[in-house]
Amino acid sequence: MKLTCLGFWGAYPEAGSATTSFLLEDEGFTLLIDCGSGVLAQMQKIVPVEQLDALVLSHYHHDHIADLGCMQYALLINTLLGKRKDSLPIYAHREGPFDSLTYQTYSHGVEISADRKITIGPWEVSFCPTVHPAYCLAMKFSSAGRSIVYSADTGWSDELVKFCKGANLLICESSLYDEQKDQVPGHMTGGEAGQLAQLAGVEALILAHFPHYGEHQRLVEQAKQRFTGPVQLASELKSWVVK
Numbered sequence: 001m002k003l004t005c006l007g008f009w010g011a012y013p014e015a016g017s018a019t020t021s022f023l024l025e026d027e028g029f030t031l032l033i034d035c036g037s038g039v040l041a042q043m044q045k046i047v048p049v050e051q052l053d054a055l056v057l058s059h060y061h062h063d064h065i066a067d068l069g070c071m072q073y074a075l076l077i078n079t080l081l082g083k084r085k086d087s088l089p090i091y092a093h094r095e096g097p098f099d100s101l102t103y104q105t106y107s108h109g110v111e112i113s114a115d116r117k118i119t120i121g122p123w124e125v126s127f128c129p130t131v132h133p134a135y136c137l138a139m140k141f142s143s144a145g146r147s148i149v150y151s152a153d154t155g156w157s158d159e160l161v162k163f164c165k166g167a168n169l170l171i172c173e174s175s176l177y178d179e180q181k182d183q184v185p186g187h188m189t190g191g192e193a194g195q196l197a198q199l200a201g202v203e204a205l206i207l208a209h210f211p212h213y214g215e216h217q218r219l220v221e222q223a224k225q226r227f228t229g230p231v232q233l234a235s236e237l238k239s240w241v242v243k
């Protein structure tokens with residue numbers, strides 16, 4: 001499976017970029033993970049709207065759903081132009097405006113929950129509640145014995161350590177620098193992301209959901225103090241292949 005970063009910012013995108021979002025592709029199936037500000041424009045650098053097969057949302061904060069309305073307009077227009085036929089499934093939990101995910105015949109909400117594994121395209125997908133002011137689900141994509149975990153937004157969570165066990169790749173939020181530990185509820189520091197990766201025994205760590213201050217490379221240094229595997233910053237349009 002191939003993972004591509006579309007954006008890495010928390011809260012809002014800086015000029016010409018997008019909030020944290022990833023595209024996951026395998027066996028001809030294309031899944032968008034979160035749809036915040038700037039994501040729709042970034043996505044079209046990789047895949048046209050008519051070829052998107054599904055969207056999954058971790059939670060309903062603006063930096064994860066801001067482009068949803070424009071995505072639905074794009075689905076409508078691409079359908080009217082004869083480029084799209086199928087309604088886009090939008091997978092999300094119900095702790096938010098779930099009903100708005102269904103837009104005429106162009107998109108429809110599909111409920112996800114922490115206690116149920118589902119199949120999306122070629123992946124078995126499972127979910128884990130995170131520690132965040134809004135109800136939020138981390139997600140694990142598994143196929144052919146390989147797995148990728150996306151932490152979404154979260155503070156430190158022992159549950160998440162169990163959930164991430166043995167993943168080949170962990171995309172972890174690192175909204176904070178270590179000196180800010182416990183100052184902002186519902187988010188993690190670079191060091192905590194490293195600790196999560198180490199305790200879960202993942203193969204590699206990608207940091208995302210960055211703050212709008214400081215040197216992001218310091219997040220990597222802080223993660224590396226606790227995690228012995230490879231650590232990288234998410235960067236726009238960079239891809240990772242897990243096989």
Ligand SMILES: [Zn+2]
Nearest residue numbers: 059061132153
């Ligand atoms: Zn959030």
